[in-house]
Amino acid sequence: MNLRLHIWRQSGPQDAGMLKTYDVANVSEHMSFLEMLDVLNEDLIAKGEVPVAFDHDCREGICGTCGMVINGRPHGPLARTTACQLHMRTFKDGDEIYIEPWRARAFPVIRDLVVDRGSFDRIIQKGGFVSVNTGNAQDGNTLPIPKTDADRAMDAAACIGCGACVAACPNASAMLFTAAKIGHLGSVPQGQAERSTRAMNMVLQMDAEGFGACTNHYECEAACPKGISADFIAQMNKDYVASVFAGRD
Amino acid sequence: MRAFGEIWESNVFQKWLMAISGLLLVGFLLGHLSGNLLVFMGPDAINEYAHGLRTMLHGTAIWIVRFGLLGTFVLHITSAMKLSRRNREARPSRYNTVEHRASTLASRSMLYSGLLLLTYAVYHLAHFTWGVVHSEFYPKASPTGPESNGAEYIPDVYSMVVSSFQVHAISVAYVLAMIMVGLHLNHAIASAFQTLGVRNQRFVPVIRMVGPLLGILVAAGFSSVPLAILAGIVK
Numbered sequence: 505m506n507l508r509l510h511i512w513r514q515s516g517p518q519d520a521g522m523l524k525t526y527d528v529a530n531v532s533e534h535m536s537f538l539e540m541l542d543v544l545n546e547d548l549i550a551k552g553e554v555p556v557a558f559d560h561d562c563r564e565g566i567c568g569t570c571g572m573v574i575n576g577r578p579h580g581p582l583a584r585t586t587a588c589q590l591h592m593r594t595f596k597d598g599d600e601i602y603i604e605p606w607r608a609r610a611f612p613v614i615r616d617l618v619v620d621r622g623s624f625d626r627i628i629q630k631g632g633f634v635s636v637n638t639g640n641a642q643d644g645n646t647l648p649i650p651k652t653d654a655d656r657a658m659d660a661a662a663c664i665g666c667g668a669c670v671a672a673c674p675n676a677s678a679m680l681f682t683a684a685k686i687g688h689l690g691s692v693p694q695g696q697a698e699r700s701t702r703a704m705n706m707v708l709q710m711d712a713e714g715f716g717a718c719t720n721h722y723e724c725e726a727a728c729p730k731g732i733s734a735d736f737i738a739q740m741n742k743d744y745v746a747s748v749f750a751g752r753d
Numbered sequence: 754m755r756a757f758g759e760i761w762e763s764n765v766f767q768k769w770l771m772a773i774s775g776l777l778l779v780g781f782l783l784g785h786l787s788g789n790l791l792v793f794m795g796p797d798a799i800n801e802y803a804h805g806l807r808t809m810l811h812g813t814a815i816w817i818v819r820f821g822l823l824g825t826f827v828l829h830i831t832s833a834m835k836l837s838r839r840n841r842e843a844r845p846s847r848y849n850t851v852e853h854r855a856s857t858l859a860s861r862s863m864l865y866s867g868l869l870l871l872t873y874a875v876y877h878l879a880h881f882t883w884g885v886v887h888s889e890f891y892p893k894a895s896p897t898g899p900e901s902n903g904a905e906y907i908p909d910v911y912s913m914v915v916s917s918f919q920v921h922a923i924s925v926a927y928v929l930a931m932i933m934v935g936l937h938l939n940h941a942i943a944s945a946f947q948t949l950g951v952r953n954q955r956f957v958p959v960i961r962m963v964g965p966l967l968g969i970l971v972a973a974g975f976s977s978v979p980l981a982i983l984a985g986i987v988k
Contacts, residue, residue, distance in 0.1 A: 716843030721856035741948030
Protein backbone atom coordinates (compact mmCIF):
# COMPACT_ATOMS: atom_id res chain seq x y z
CA MET A 505 0.00 0.00 0.00
CA ASN A 506 1.01 3.61 -0.51
CA LEU A 507 0.76 6.12 2.30
CA ARG A 508 1.17 9.82 2.86
CA LEU A 509 2.80 10.60 6.21
CA HIS A 510 2.79 13.96 7.97
CA ILE A 511 5.61 13.68 10.46
CA TRP A 512 6.71 16.17 13.11
CA ARG A 513 10.30 17.18 12.33
CA GLN A 514 12.25 19.11 14.93
CA SER A 515 16.03 19.26 14.75
CA GLY A 516 16.55 19.89 18.47
CA PRO A 517 14.98 21.08 21.72
CA GLN A 518 15.23 24.74 20.72
CA ASP A 519 13.89 24.30 17.19
CA ALA A 520 10.25 25.28 16.62
CA GLY A 521 9.53 22.15 14.60
CA MET A 522 6.92 21.55 11.90
CA LEU A 523 4.98 18.82 10.18
CA LYS A 524 6.63 17.57 6.98
CA THR A 525 4.95 15.39 4.39
CA TYR A 526 6.48 12.15 3.07
CA ASP A 527 5.11 9.57 0.66
CA VAL A 528 5.97 5.92 1.31
CA ALA A 529 5.33 3.33 -1.36
CA ASN A 530 4.94 -0.44 -1.27
CA VAL A 531 4.24 -0.77 2.44
CA SER A 532 3.42 -4.35 3.39
CA GLU A 533 0.40 -4.90 5.62
CA HIS A 534 2.55 -7.26 7.72
CA MET A 535 4.97 -4.52 8.70
CA SER A 536 4.73 -2.99 12.12
CA PHE A 537 4.32 0.76 12.28
CA LEU A 538 7.96 1.13 13.29
CA GLU A 539 9.12 -1.08 10.42
CA MET A 540 7.21 1.17 8.06
CA LEU A 541 9.15 4.12 9.54
CA ASP A 542 12.37 2.11 9.11
CA VAL A 543 11.56 1.80 5.39
CA LEU A 544 10.94 5.54 5.17
CA ASN A 545 14.26 6.20 6.95
CA GLU A 546 16.17 3.90 4.55
CA ASP A 547 14.70 5.98 1.71
CA LEU A 548 15.66 9.24 3.40
CA ILE A 549 19.22 8.02 4.05
CA ALA A 550 19.54 6.90 0.42
CA LYS A 551 18.47 10.38 -0.66
CA GLY A 552 20.98 11.98 1.70
CA GLU A 553 18.30 13.39 3.99
CA VAL A 554 18.22 13.19 7.79
CA PRO A 555 16.19 10.17 8.95
CA VAL A 556 13.25 10.58 11.33
CA ALA A 557 14.33 10.05 14.93
CA PHE A 558 12.02 7.87 17.02
CA ASP A 559 12.43 5.84 20.20
CA HIS A 560 12.20 2.05 20.10
CA ASP A 561 13.75 -0.90 21.84
CA CYS A 562 12.11 -4.31 22.35
CA ARG A 563 9.50 -4.00 19.59
CA GLU A 564 7.49 -6.57 21.53
CA GLY A 565 5.15 -4.17 23.30
CA ILE A 566 6.70 -4.66 26.74
CA CYS A 567 9.48 -2.12 27.22
CA GLY A 568 7.65 1.20 26.99
CA THR A 569 10.32 2.87 24.87
CA CYS A 570 8.38 3.52 21.69
CA GLY A 571 5.60 6.00 21.57
CA MET A 572 4.19 8.54 19.17
CA VAL A 573 0.84 10.12 18.58
CA ILE A 574 -0.63 8.56 15.45
CA ASN A 575 -3.64 10.36 13.97
CA GLY A 576 -4.34 12.06 17.29
CA ARG A 577 -4.08 8.92 19.40
CA PRO A 578 -1.07 7.84 21.43
CA HIS A 579 0.25 4.55 20.01
CA GLY A 580 -2.36 4.71 17.24
CA PRO A 581 -5.93 3.59 16.75
CA LEU A 582 -5.90 0.17 18.43
CA ALA A 583 -6.71 -0.28 22.12
CA ARG A 584 -4.04 -1.77 24.40
CA THR A 585 -1.43 -1.73 21.67
CA THR A 586 1.96 -0.05 21.59
CA ALA A 587 3.18 1.62 18.39
CA CYS A 588 5.59 -1.26 17.76
CA GLN A 589 2.76 -3.79 17.92
CA LEU A 590 0.53 -1.74 15.64
CA HIS A 591 0.60 -3.33 12.21
CA MET A 592 0.04 -1.69 8.86
CA ARG A 593 -2.96 -3.91 8.18
CA THR A 594 -4.81 -1.47 10.46
CA PHE A 595 -4.40 1.13 7.69
CA LYS A 596 -5.43 1.09 4.08
CA ASP A 597 -3.94 2.17 0.79
CA GLY A 598 -3.96 5.93 0.30
CA ASP A 599 -4.29 6.77 4.01
CA GLU A 600 -2.85 10.00 5.35
CA ILE A 601 -1.23 9.52 8.75
CA TYR A 602 -0.26 12.28 11.18
CA ILE A 603 2.65 11.36 13.43
CA GLU A 604 3.57 13.61 16.34
CA PRO A 605 5.65 13.29 19.50
CA TRP A 606 4.17 13.16 23.02
CA ARG A 607 3.42 16.77 23.84
CA ALA A 608 3.89 17.93 27.42
CA ARG A 609 5.98 20.53 29.17
CA ALA A 610 7.46 17.74 31.29
CA PHE A 611 8.38 15.74 28.15
CA PRO A 612 10.52 18.15 26.13
CA VAL A 613 11.21 17.07 22.55
CA ILE A 614 14.81 16.05 22.01
CA ARG A 615 14.47 15.48 18.29
CA ASP A 616 11.56 14.70 15.92
CA LEU A 617 9.47 12.06 17.74
CA VAL A 618 11.90 11.50 20.62
CA VAL A 619 11.01 13.11 23.94
CA ASP A 620 12.87 13.25 27.25
CA ARG A 621 10.91 11.21 29.80
CA GLY A 622 13.43 11.83 32.59
CA SER A 623 10.58 13.38 34.60
CA PHE A 624 9.13 9.87 35.05
CA ASP A 625 12.48 8.65 36.40
CA ARG A 626 12.58 11.49 38.91
CA ILE A 627 9.06 10.61 40.11
CA ILE A 628 10.19 7.00 40.61
CA GLN A 629 13.29 8.19 42.50
CA LYS A 630 10.99 9.86 45.02
CA GLY A 631 9.42 6.62 46.18
CA GLY A 632 8.70 4.12 43.41
CA PHE A 633 10.62 1.42 45.29
CA VAL A 634 10.62 -0.68 48.45
CA SER A 635 13.58 -0.43 50.83
CA VAL A 636 14.62 -3.85 52.12
CA ASN A 637 17.62 -5.02 54.06
CA THR A 638 20.02 -7.25 52.21
CA GLY A 639 20.47 -10.83 53.30
CA ASN A 640 18.72 -14.09 52.59
CA ALA A 641 15.31 -13.83 50.99
CA GLN A 642 12.67 -14.97 53.45
CA ASP A 643 10.41 -17.88 52.71
CA GLY A 644 7.67 -16.78 50.34
CA ASN A 645 4.91 -18.27 52.46
CA THR A 646 5.73 -16.17 55.53
CA LEU A 647 4.02 -13.21 53.86
CA PRO A 648 0.43 -14.11 53.12
CA ILE A 649 -0.95 -11.97 50.30
CA PRO A 650 -4.58 -12.35 49.24
CA LYS A 651 -4.92 -13.30 45.59
CA THR A 652 -7.01 -10.21 44.85
CA ASP A 653 -4.27 -7.97 46.26
CA ALA A 654 -1.60 -9.74 44.26
CA ASP A 655 -3.70 -9.41 41.11
CA ARG A 656 -4.32 -5.75 41.78
CA ALA A 657 -0.61 -5.11 42.31
CA MET A 658 0.12 -6.95 39.07
CA ASP A 659 -2.48 -4.91 37.17
CA ALA A 660 -0.71 -1.74 38.27
CA ALA A 661 2.77 -3.20 37.76
CA ALA A 662 1.89 -3.78 34.10
CA CYS A 663 2.70 -0.08 33.55
CA ILE A 664 5.65 0.15 31.15
CA GLY A 665 6.15 3.87 31.70
CA CYS A 666 5.69 4.75 28.05
CA GLY A 667 3.96 8.07 28.75
CA ALA A 668 0.90 7.51 26.57
CA CYS A 669 -1.29 8.56 29.53
CA VAL A 670 0.43 11.95 29.62
CA ALA A 671 0.23 12.27 25.84
CA ALA A 672 -3.50 11.46 25.82
CA CYS A 673 -4.48 13.59 28.80
CA PRO A 674 -5.92 16.97 27.76
CA ASN A 675 -3.99 18.38 30.75
CA ALA A 676 -0.77 16.43 30.16
CA SER A 677 -1.20 14.93 33.61
CA ALA A 678 0.96 12.04 34.79
CA MET A 679 -1.53 10.83 37.37
CA LEU A 680 -2.17 7.44 35.80
CA PHE A 681 1.54 6.67 35.66
CA THR A 682 2.21 7.86 39.21
CA ALA A 683 -0.95 6.19 40.51
CA ALA A 684 0.04 2.89 38.91
CA LYS A 685 3.41 2.97 40.66
CA ILE A 686 1.90 3.98 44.01
CA GLY A 687 -0.94 1.47 43.58
CA HIS A 688 1.43 -1.34 42.64
CA LEU A 689 3.53 -1.07 45.80
CA GLY A 690 0.61 -0.03 47.98
CA SER A 691 -1.30 -3.22 47.18
CA VAL A 692 1.21 -5.61 48.74
CA PRO A 693 2.55 -5.91 52.31
CA GLN A 694 6.13 -5.12 51.28
CA GLY A 695 5.05 -1.65 50.23
CA GLN A 696 3.20 -0.67 53.41
CA ALA A 697 6.16 0.63 55.43
CA GLU A 698 6.80 3.48 53.02
CA ARG A 699 3.27 3.85 51.71
CA SER A 700 2.58 7.20 53.29
CA THR A 701 5.79 8.99 52.37
CA ARG A 702 5.75 7.38 48.93
CA ALA A 703 2.38 8.88 48.00
CA MET A 704 3.34 12.31 49.31
CA ASN A 705 6.78 12.49 47.69
CA MET A 706 5.81 11.06 44.31
CA VAL A 707 2.73 13.27 43.98
CA LEU A 708 4.67 16.42 44.85
CA GLN A 709 7.47 15.48 42.44
CA MET A 710 4.85 15.03 39.72
CA ASP A 711 3.66 18.59 40.40
CA ALA A 712 7.22 19.90 40.43
CA GLU A 713 7.89 18.39 37.00
CA GLY A 714 5.12 20.52 35.53
CA PHE A 715 2.55 17.84 34.72
CA GLY A 716 -1.07 18.98 34.77
CA ALA A 717 -3.79 17.81 37.13
CA CYS A 718 -6.39 15.16 36.48
CA THR A 719 -9.84 16.39 35.44
CA ASN A 720 -11.22 12.85 35.16
CA HIS A 721 -11.62 12.63 31.38
CA TYR A 722 -10.19 9.07 31.46
CA GLU A 723 -8.38 9.58 28.14
CA CYS A 724 -5.33 8.08 29.92
CA GLU A 725 -7.06 4.82 30.67
CA ALA A 726 -8.29 4.57 27.05
CA ALA A 727 -4.80 5.23 25.68
CA CYS A 728 -2.86 3.01 28.08
CA PRO A 729 -1.36 0.10 26.13
CA LYS A 730 -1.56 -1.95 29.32
CA GLY A 731 -5.16 -1.04 30.13
CA ILE A 732 -4.37 0.35 33.58
CA SER A 733 -7.53 1.50 35.33
CA ALA A 734 -8.15 5.02 36.61
CA ASP A 735 -9.24 3.31 39.85
CA PHE A 736 -5.59 3.63 40.81
CA ILE A 737 -5.84 7.43 40.52
CA ALA A 738 -8.68 7.39 43.05
CA GLN A 739 -6.50 5.26 45.33
CA MET A 740 -3.57 7.67 44.90
CA ASN A 741 -5.77 10.66 45.77
CA LYS A 742 -6.86 8.86 48.92
CA ASP A 743 -3.31 7.78 49.85
CA TYR A 744 -2.00 11.30 49.31
CA VAL A 745 -4.55 12.94 51.58
CA ALA A 746 -4.07 10.18 54.15
CA SER A 747 -0.36 10.97 54.11
CA VAL A 748 -1.12 14.67 54.61
CA PHE A 749 -2.95 13.78 57.82
CA ALA A 750 -0.46 11.09 58.84
CA GLY A 751 2.37 13.65 58.91
CA ARG A 752 5.14 11.06 58.62
CA ASP A 753 7.05 12.90 55.92
CA MET B 754 7.89 17.67 57.43
CA ARG B 755 6.54 19.60 54.50
CA ALA B 756 4.85 22.92 55.23
CA PHE B 757 1.07 23.23 55.06
CA GLY B 758 1.40 25.82 52.29
CA GLU B 759 3.18 23.37 50.01
CA ILE B 760 0.49 20.73 50.58
CA TRP B 761 -2.30 23.28 50.07
CA GLU B 762 -0.85 24.29 46.70
CA SER B 763 -0.40 20.69 45.47
CA ASN B 764 -2.63 19.57 42.62
CA VAL B 765 -4.28 16.69 44.46
CA PHE B 766 -5.08 18.85 47.49
CA GLN B 767 -6.57 21.55 45.25
CA LYS B 768 -8.62 18.85 43.56
CA TRP B 769 -9.93 17.73 46.95
CA LEU B 770 -10.87 21.30 47.78
CA MET B 771 -12.71 21.56 44.48
CA ALA B 772 -14.50 18.24 45.00
CA ILE B 773 -15.59 18.95 48.57
CA SER B 774 -16.71 22.51 47.83
CA GLY B 775 -18.46 21.23 44.70
CA LEU B 776 -20.42 18.62 46.65
CA LEU B 777 -21.39 21.27 49.21
CA LEU B 778 -22.64 23.45 46.36
CA VAL B 779 -24.68 20.53 45.01
CA GLY B 780 -26.21 20.21 48.48
CA PHE B 781 -27.07 23.90 48.38
CA LEU B 782 -28.62 23.51 44.93
CA LEU B 783 -30.84 20.69 46.16
CA GLY B 784 -31.95 22.80 49.14
CA HIS B 785 -32.58 25.77 46.84
CA LEU B 786 -34.57 23.53 44.49
CA SER B 787 -36.78 22.19 47.28
CA GLY B 788 -37.59 25.79 48.23
CA ASN B 789 -38.33 26.80 44.63
CA LEU B 790 -40.75 23.94 44.15
CA LEU B 791 -42.94 25.48 46.87
CA VAL B 792 -44.14 27.79 44.08
CA PHE B 793 -46.41 24.94 43.06
CA MET B 794 -48.05 25.00 46.49
CA GLY B 795 -49.25 28.57 46.09
CA PRO B 796 -48.19 32.05 47.22
CA ASP B 797 -48.46 31.51 50.96
CA ALA B 798 -46.19 28.45 51.02
CA ILE B 799 -43.24 30.07 49.26
CA ASN B 800 -43.70 33.50 50.84
CA GLU B 801 -43.71 32.07 54.34
CA TYR B 802 -40.75 29.87 53.47
CA ALA B 803 -38.78 32.88 52.19
CA HIS B 804 -39.78 34.92 55.22
CA GLY B 805 -38.79 32.03 57.46
CA LEU B 806 -35.34 31.88 55.87
CA ARG B 807 -34.79 35.58 56.48
CA THR B 808 -35.97 35.53 60.09
CA MET B 809 -34.59 32.18 61.24
CA LEU B 810 -32.39 32.52 64.37
CA HIS B 811 -33.30 36.22 64.60
CA GLY B 812 -32.10 36.72 61.05
CA THR B 813 -28.59 35.34 61.65
CA ALA B 814 -29.11 31.94 60.00
CA ILE B 815 -29.27 33.41 56.52
CA TRP B 816 -26.00 35.28 57.04
CA ILE B 817 -24.24 32.19 58.36
CA VAL B 818 -25.37 30.31 55.26
CA ARG B 819 -24.46 33.21 52.96
CA PHE B 820 -20.93 33.49 54.32
CA GLY B 821 -20.55 29.72 54.17
CA LEU B 822 -21.72 29.72 50.57
CA LEU B 823 -19.46 32.60 49.65
CA GLY B 824 -16.49 30.77 51.16
CA THR B 825 -17.41 27.58 49.33
CA PHE B 826 -17.76 29.43 46.02
CA VAL B 827 -14.43 31.16 46.52
CA LEU B 828 -12.69 27.83 47.25
CA HIS B 829 -14.34 26.17 44.27
CA ILE B 830 -13.49 28.98 41.88
CA THR B 831 -9.94 29.63 43.07
CA SER B 832 -9.05 25.94 42.89
CA ALA B 833 -10.61 25.74 39.41
CA MET B 834 -8.62 28.75 38.24
CA LYS B 835 -5.36 27.48 39.69
CA LEU B 836 -5.73 23.98 38.29
CA SER B 837 -6.89 25.03 34.85
CA ARG B 838 -3.99 27.46 34.56
CA ARG B 839 -1.53 24.71 35.50
CA ASN B 840 -3.26 22.30 33.11
CA ARG B 841 -2.92 24.75 30.23
CA GLU B 842 0.72 25.36 31.04
CA ALA B 843 1.40 21.61 31.17
CA ARG B 844 0.94 21.41 27.39
CA PRO B 845 2.52 24.46 25.79
CA SER B 846 2.48 23.03 22.24
CA ARG B 847 -0.78 21.74 20.82
CA TYR B 848 -1.33 18.58 18.81
CA ASN B 849 -2.15 18.93 15.16
CA THR B 850 -4.83 16.27 15.46
CA VAL B 851 -6.52 14.94 18.62
CA GLU B 852 -9.06 12.14 18.71
CA HIS B 853 -10.99 11.86 21.93
CA ARG B 854 -11.71 8.36 23.12
CA ALA B 855 -13.14 8.74 26.60
CA SER B 856 -13.72 12.39 27.45
CA THR B 857 -17.14 13.94 26.94
CA LEU B 858 -18.44 17.35 25.95
CA ALA B 859 -19.37 17.88 29.60
CA SER B 860 -15.93 16.94 30.87
CA ARG B 861 -14.08 19.10 28.37
CA SER B 862 -16.29 22.14 28.92
CA MET B 863 -16.22 22.26 32.74
CA LEU B 864 -14.26 25.51 32.84
CA TYR B 865 -16.58 27.18 30.34
CA SER B 866 -19.82 25.88 31.86
CA GLY B 867 -18.47 26.95 35.25
CA LEU B 868 -17.62 30.47 34.06
CA LEU B 869 -21.02 30.86 32.41
CA LEU B 870 -22.69 29.68 35.61
CA LEU B 871 -20.70 32.16 37.66
CA THR B 872 -21.82 34.97 35.36
CA TYR B 873 -25.39 33.77 35.56
CA ALA B 874 -25.25 33.44 39.36
CA VAL B 875 -24.23 37.09 39.70
CA TYR B 876 -27.06 38.18 37.40
CA HIS B 877 -29.47 35.88 39.28
CA LEU B 878 -28.53 37.45 42.64
CA ALA B 879 -28.82 40.93 41.14
CA HIS B 880 -32.31 40.02 40.00
CA PHE B 881 -33.86 38.10 42.90
CA THR B 882 -31.75 39.03 45.94
CA TRP B 883 -30.42 42.56 45.41
CA GLY B 884 -33.20 43.79 43.15
CA VAL B 885 -30.87 45.83 40.96
CA VAL B 886 -31.81 44.32 37.61
CA HIS B 887 -35.44 43.93 36.55
CA SER B 888 -36.06 46.08 39.63
CA GLU B 889 -39.68 46.68 38.61
CA PHE B 890 -40.51 43.23 39.98
CA TYR B 891 -38.64 43.68 43.25
CA PRO B 892 -40.43 46.15 45.59
CA LYS B 893 -43.18 43.80 46.72
CA ALA B 894 -40.59 41.16 47.63
CA SER B 895 -38.22 43.54 49.37
CA PRO B 896 -37.49 42.46 52.94
CA THR B 897 -37.69 46.12 53.99
CA GLY B 898 -41.31 46.57 52.95
CA PRO B 899 -43.63 49.49 53.53
CA GLU B 900 -44.62 50.50 57.05
CA SER B 901 -46.96 47.76 58.13
CA ASN B 902 -48.56 49.26 61.26
CA GLY B 903 -47.02 46.70 63.59
CA ALA B 904 -48.32 43.64 61.76
CA GLU B 905 -45.67 41.15 60.60
CA TYR B 906 -44.72 41.98 57.04
CA ILE B 907 -44.27 39.02 54.71
CA PRO B 908 -42.60 39.97 51.42
CA ASP B 909 -44.38 38.71 48.31
CA VAL B 910 -41.69 36.58 46.73
CA TYR B 911 -44.29 34.61 44.80
CA SER B 912 -45.52 37.48 42.67
CA MET B 913 -41.95 38.62 42.00
CA VAL B 914 -41.07 35.16 40.70
CA VAL B 915 -44.25 34.81 38.63
CA SER B 916 -44.14 38.30 37.10
CA SER B 917 -40.41 37.92 36.35
CA PHE B 918 -40.75 34.59 34.60
CA GLN B 919 -43.68 35.83 32.54
CA VAL B 920 -41.01 37.79 30.67
CA HIS B 921 -39.86 35.33 28.03
CA ALA B 922 -36.24 36.47 27.88
CA ILE B 923 -35.82 35.96 31.64
CA SER B 924 -37.27 32.47 31.47
CA VAL B 925 -35.21 31.46 28.45
CA ALA B 926 -31.98 32.67 30.06
CA TYR B 927 -32.92 30.80 33.23
CA VAL B 928 -33.65 27.52 31.46
CA LEU B 929 -30.41 27.79 29.46
CA ALA B 930 -28.48 28.36 32.67
CA MET B 931 -30.13 25.32 34.24
CA ILE B 932 -29.15 23.20 31.24
CA MET B 933 -25.63 24.46 31.87
CA VAL B 934 -25.94 23.37 35.53
CA GLY B 935 -27.05 19.94 34.34
CA LEU B 936 -24.08 19.69 31.96
CA HIS B 937 -21.70 20.78 34.72
CA LEU B 938 -23.10 18.26 37.21
CA ASN B 939 -23.12 15.49 34.62
CA HIS B 940 -19.34 15.39 34.86
CA ALA B 941 -18.88 16.99 38.27
CA ILE B 942 -20.47 14.44 40.56
CA ALA B 943 -18.74 11.33 39.28
CA SER B 944 -15.56 13.40 39.09
CA ALA B 945 -15.80 14.49 42.73
CA PHE B 946 -16.16 10.91 43.94
CA GLN B 947 -13.15 9.86 41.86
CA THR B 948 -11.08 12.71 43.29
CA LEU B 949 -12.09 11.85 46.84
CA GLY B 950 -11.06 8.26 46.16
CA VAL B 951 -14.53 6.74 46.40
CA ARG B 952 -14.17 4.44 43.47
CA ASN B 953 -13.85 0.81 42.71
CA GLN B 954 -15.55 -1.41 40.21
CA ARG B 955 -18.50 -1.86 42.58
CA PHE B 956 -19.23 1.87 42.70
CA VAL B 957 -18.29 2.89 39.16
CA PRO B 958 -21.59 1.93 37.51
CA VAL B 959 -23.56 3.57 40.34
CA ILE B 960 -21.53 6.77 40.37
CA ARG B 961 -21.60 7.05 36.58
CA MET B 962 -25.40 6.89 36.83
CA VAL B 963 -25.81 9.27 39.77
CA GLY B 964 -24.00 12.19 38.08
CA PRO B 965 -26.11 12.42 34.93
CA LEU B 966 -29.28 11.53 36.86
CA LEU B 967 -28.76 14.30 39.39
CA GLY B 968 -27.80 16.65 36.57
CA ILE B 969 -31.09 15.99 34.81
CA LEU B 970 -33.07 16.15 38.06
CA VAL B 971 -31.61 19.53 39.02
CA ALA B 972 -31.94 21.00 35.52
CA ALA B 973 -35.50 19.75 35.10
CA GLY B 974 -36.54 20.67 38.64
CA PHE B 975 -35.37 24.27 38.40
CA SER B 976 -36.65 24.69 34.84
CA SER B 977 -40.10 23.43 35.80
CA VAL B 978 -40.85 26.72 37.59
CA PRO B 979 -40.43 29.14 34.65
CA LEU B 980 -41.93 26.59 32.25
CA ALA B 981 -45.02 26.22 34.45
CA ILE B 982 -45.32 29.99 34.69
CA LEU B 983 -44.96 30.42 30.92
CA ALA B 984 -47.54 27.68 30.38
CA GLY B 985 -49.92 29.49 32.72
CA ILE B 986 -50.09 26.59 35.19
CA VAL B 987 -48.66 28.86 37.89
CA LYS B 988 -49.94 32.44 37.82
